[in-house]
Amino acid sequence: MATTETLEEFYQQKFNWLPDNLSQNIGHFNVFRIEDCHQPGAAPVQYSRREFYKISLSAGRTIVHYADKSIEVDGNTLLFFSPNVPYTIEMFGEARKGFFCIFTEAFLTENLRSNVHDLPMFALGGHPAYMISDEQRGNAGEIFGKMLAEINSDYRFKYDLLRNYVTELIHYALKIQPTEVLYKHPDANSRITAVFTELLERQFPIETPSQRFNLRSAKDFAEQLSVHVNHLNRAIRQTTGKTTTHHITERLVTEAKALLRHTNWNVSEISYSLGFDEPAHFNNFFKKQTNTTPTSFRIV
Template sequence: MSKPESLEDFYRNKFDQVPANLQKDTGHFNVFRVEDCFHKKVSPPVYARRDFYKFSLHRGETIYHYADKSIRVSGTALMFFNPRVPYTVEILSEQKSGYFCIFKEAFFTENIRGSIRDLPMFAPGGKPSYVLNEQQDQHVSQIFEKMLEEIDSDYRFKNDLIRNYVTEMVHYALKIEPSETLHQHNDANSRITAVFNELLDRQFPIESPGQRLAMRSAKDFADQLSVHVNHLNRAIKETTGKTTTGHITERIVSEAKALLKHTNWNISEISYCLGFEEPSHFNNFFRKQADLTPTAFRLY
């Protein structure tokens, strides 16, 4: 799976240019009308992670591929996408209308209690899809129009006002019962397996003694993918014939062997990098998998 789409990638694909101040704008925010983004031939949307948040309102026939799910919507839907979960959007209607906004987490760092990633629609297993009736569509559309009006204004505190509008949209959505119609795909297990493999591979190689694995268990990966661990385990097993833990173990053992052979780091440093609390735990793990202690393998 490809690397996450960056804001630079987004602007190049949609508009053939990147805003001059994008690199300096760590709290970047922008808002668009959907119809303004189809003025030229663009590459088909790719099922991948992005390194920014996106809220979108689409009207018509749409399929949202999100984590291991495909959500089919006829009408208007408000969707919340986050950097931890891969997604793509298929717009099936000829008439393309709606809105979306994109932003980095830093845009909200000091303005939302806790973290934006803790909001219910971004929590592991949370429902990102909110189907709107005509009245709700009008209300959310008005919020987007207010953001569009402010984004180009000279108002000194416009970002504070825009944050308030986005927060209003979040709370308006939370008052609506999330609804989703799952559109079954034969490749759902393959999709979640591919995402799991991408998350696993992204942790390697270990390039410095200070680097440490963040995800070492099936539950760690399930939380990142916003799915139940049993669902992840079943999908991985059905697709590959091996368990989730087996894949993780093989990758850790492979990296351990590379570090033992190609670095001069001591056993404690390698143990730390691979996420073990104590060198003795790493020794026992490696001996069980490789039939040699780490020290013996290094000398072998």
């Protein structure tokens, strides 16, 4: 299932190493060239939350899947992402060149008069994409260049200076109108349904008794997508003609049947892996949906 990507997982997946300063009290910061992070044969970036903030500068065609939106931009773009909202980025051609930095809230809060998650680009329901001119890209690129030089320096107060550079990027973007150029799906309902389906399917197959199906309700999915549960339910019903609960139940029954038929796990183990607190709850659920008990289904 989709989980929040930690800093440790980010470094291990991108570079197969961990920096020494992940546990510093000042919070964490690092900066990279995008092209240094695209290794041949690497697994595609997953749609999920991260436990850190991210600012990216790229050129070319980029599709950003962000909460219940898909935004396509073509050109110079500043992108802002927070830990509150799941996302993934598809980059094409020249977009694979540029810069990005990552940082934790603890790193930046000393420099801000307000909370970082209250800033427009990081707020829930905010707009992460800011299209900029060639001149503006040059200016932003210079800031990232200073970050790269400073992160490798021995200057005693380099993190104070790096905080200033991050703040400068934020204020630079705040003077620019955020841009939503094109939605990949024909409407928002179609997009949110596609993301819901992806998150639902990502929890399967259940491969070990210790693996657990956790997103079991419309509310769980709405929280994962950072949208109101009524909005999620309405979008899925309008797109598919079925309720959110119907889709979850249908997929849960399919997996239950597969586990009963193709594993030797006992009913209690299957019950747990499918997210039921008690085997009796699973028995009642399965019988209601199939008109037979799990044990009877297994021996037929």
